[in-house]
Amino acid sequence: MKAKITPSLWFDDNAEEAMNYYVSVFPNSEITRIERYPDEKLDEHFVGQAGKIINGEFILNGEKFICLDGGPLFKFNEAISFTVTCKDQAEIDSYWAKLSHVPEAEQCGWCKDKFGLSWQIIPENLGELLAQSDKAIQILMQQKKIIIKEFENQ
The missing domain is CATH 3.10.180.10 (2,3-Dihydroxybiphenyl 1,2-Dioxygenase, domain 1)
Structure with a gap:
């Protein structure tokens, strides 16, 4: 069985903006799925996240990526x-x-x-x-x- 490796990108609160931007940069690209955090009234764990992306999936020139709005805890750096x-x-x-x-x-x-x-x-x-x-x-x-x-x- 061949394992599939998919890059996952953690954004503070702009995953949807990033997905739209990246698919505009690369040919053969599209957003394939967006799942949003539920209404925060339904679950206290999602306070401040309602409507943001809990799981986004997009294709950049044929390569699959996933992303989320995870808050400011982690930032990108040059190691990747x-x-x-x-x-x-x-x-x-x-x-x-x-x-x-x-x-x-x-x-x-x-x-x-x-x-x-x-x-x-x-x-x-x-x-x-x-x-x-x-x-x-x-x-x-x-x-x-x-x-x-x-x-x-x-």
């Missing part, structure tokens, strides 16, 4: 990121423009979106670009958004 492998500079530029919202967090193709989630926006041939010369890793370390031409012009 999602890698977007791009076919060319135009695709890198497009995803970078949509996902990079924290300039001080940018380096080597890594960026952070407006929800605090980290992304790696890289060319599909990054390994080949880095193998071209000893200077390639120095070029990468100086970049924020990856610029393929800088590797080709060394």
